[in-house]
Amino acid sequence: MGCRTLLLCCALLGWSGVRADARADLDAMFDDTMARYRLPGLAVGVITDGEVSYVRTAGELRAGEGKAIDRDTLFKIASNSKAMTTALLARLVDAGRLRWDDPVTRHLPAFRMHDPWVTREIQVRDLLIHNSGLGEGAGDLMLWPEPNAYTRADILAGLAHLKPTHSFRAHYSYDNLLYVVAGEVAAAAGGAPYETLLQREVFEPLGLARCRVGEFGLDAVGNVAQPHMREGDGNRVIREDAAVVPASTSAAAGGVRCSLGAMLRWARVWLDPDHTLPSGAPWLSPEQRRMLWTAHMPMPLSARQRAWDDGHFLAYGFGWRLSDVDGEYRVSHTGTLAGMYSLLTLLPDRRSGFVILINGDGSDARTVLGQALVKHFTAPGQQRGVAYYADALAAERAEASAGGSAPRDAAARAPTAPAALGPWLGVYRDPWFGEVRLCAEGERVVFRARKSPRLVGTVQRVGARDLVDWDDPSVDAEPWLAFAAADGGADVRLTLSHVDPQADFSYDYADLAFTRVRGCD
The missing domain is CATH 3.40.710.10 (DD-peptidase/beta-lactamase superfamily)
Known part of the structure; x- marks a missing residue:
């Protein structure tokens, strides 16, 4: 040059x-x-x-x-x-179009949080400072991994189903969804x-x-x-x-x-x-x-x-x-x-x-x-x-x-046989995340999220437990699967938790609560 x-x-x-x-x-x-x-x-x-x-x-x-x-x-x-x-x-x-202390519902009448009192009281400023009462990264699975099919309307609707982990304005807990609301x-x-x-x-x-x-x-x-x-x-x-x-x-x-x-x-x-x-x-x-x-x-x-x-x-x-x-x-x-x-x-x-x-x-x-x-x-x-x-x-x-925060040993694994999960196979729905399929595909059981196409993986058996090994290596936080049944098996529930407790909080598996809605096709 x-x-x-x-x-x-x-x-x-x-x-x-x-x-x-x-x-x-x-x-x-x-x-x-x-x-x-x-x-x-x-x-x-x-x-x-x-x-x-x-x-x-x-x-x-x-x-x-x-x-x-x-x-x-x-x-x-x-x-x-x-x-x-x-x-x-x-x-x-500055232009007089809004105020920091405006209720969010003044600008977005359909906006709802899980608690009606919070819905009424939350202000524009609260959307920006991570004090909502939601857990860290709550609902982030509607944002990432990209691309996915979730819209901003989905996020506004989903917030009503995300349960708080602490009191509104009690302390700091980082979130992303409310910044999407702020954009709206x-x-x-x-x-x-x-x-x-x-x-x-x-x-x-x-x-x-x-x-x-x-x-x-x-x-x-x-x-x-x-x-x-x-x-x-x-x-x-x-x-x-x-x-x-x-x-x-x-x-x-x-x-x-x-x-x-x-x-x-x-x-x-x-x-x-x-x-x-x-x-x-x-x-x-x-x-x-x-x-x-x-x-x-x-x-x-x-x-x-x-x-x-x-x-x-x-x-x-x-x-x-x-x-x-x-x-x-x-x-x-x-x-x-x-x-x-x-x-x-x-x-x-x-x-x-x-x-x-x-x-x-x-x-x-x-x-x-x-x-x-x-x-x-x-x-x-x-x-x-x-x-x-x-x-x-x-x-x-x-x-x-060394202090015990390392992930549990999940290296010794093998694909879970469909027969081993027979009572639990089916299509499940979470109120904010939507549907996932947990069904046999050949000799393996596959987890597929309907609106998040990168969340596809094979269910693997580790000891007496099952986890999802994601097909996409860039999805780097594996979940354990846990099943429960009530009413003689008519009410089947699925919850997820991190294999690695230090995994990125945006994989907010703990916020998911699936209910089986039908069997596999």
Whole structure:
């Protein structure tokens, strides 16, 4: 790249550059993370004092195909979409179209929670801060794995059947479904679909040209990273996009895609409290900016945050997590989907921060690199490298496993014979998840979810118990099956539970309560 071209790129991105020694440190973090976790792709951007100071990308859109990731590559940002949803709602509040303390039923009259009192009392603000009383990830099986046939209407109807695990507003428990409801509140108040409003109120005024929500053509948009999972020593594409990427039911909770360049632009908007539109008007009022970054719901502080960050508090704002690190204020959020990981961290008092985007198995990589990057700002004299945090995280996981949190031994298994499950075979229905078939197919018993086509697997016998071994290896949380019968066998029930108690909470098997409705065809 020529000097004039490099300068032009820097100017367009707002890149002021960093000192040579600082860049060497950042390069070392980047290289060590790629090597340690053998990622298919990684994109990192750093902002220092309001300007983009470092950008680096590596890897491929699809492993082995040679198409390189760059600053314009689209990644799924997953739950970093939530801050965009709350920003959209804040724009509607500024416009007088809704209020944070509006009852949800004012905008969605058909909305119902399991408890009629909660239905009456829950406000728009409650949809955003994980205080609903639902268990962690309740109902997420209507969102993921994608693609599936659940609609936003299904989610609104299903919420009435999801039983709370604790009292309304009692404490924090992360959920996604109520962000989908929040997107529908925005649509009702704004008079247009969620996707249209997000484009109009967020993407267009802020110049986020490389962000997408809703249906789009893969080739027309181009440069779209695909998710991967580890396979042996390499990475394999999973859940590959079709030629036409469909609109996502989960858009308001985790369905936005953006490039590194767009995410850096988004981050700089939040680091500039006086950001205005070309007309000179503020994009958001100071009052609404404060609302989004107010600590509305306390969160439990982990031992790791105390040890690594000298942390003292953790709370949820509207779509943002608020905390302290080495005595400095931090605003941040993660995003997690199968084969896609994101992290946006801001240090507002420094007008600094960073973005991490990964298109592979990146949970530990995100944790480790994010920690090294934040210490780059808050503790430069005591900074430890990626290897230190990676080793510490590995030791933490090993200790947890030794303490009894490892999954039960389910390695010795064999397909369950249809005769062994004869009394339990049939078609079952759950009030919110819908129908599943548990029927013989040849010499095996197959579990098939009617509206979630990736949830298909063979029933396997482990000792005296049965589990489902999913056909799709990217569905990585197996369930135990448990049967019960009453009324002389007329009333047959099926419940599911995690084989691995540490499995992703979005596989919310505990919320399912199936009743057999008919026999197998």
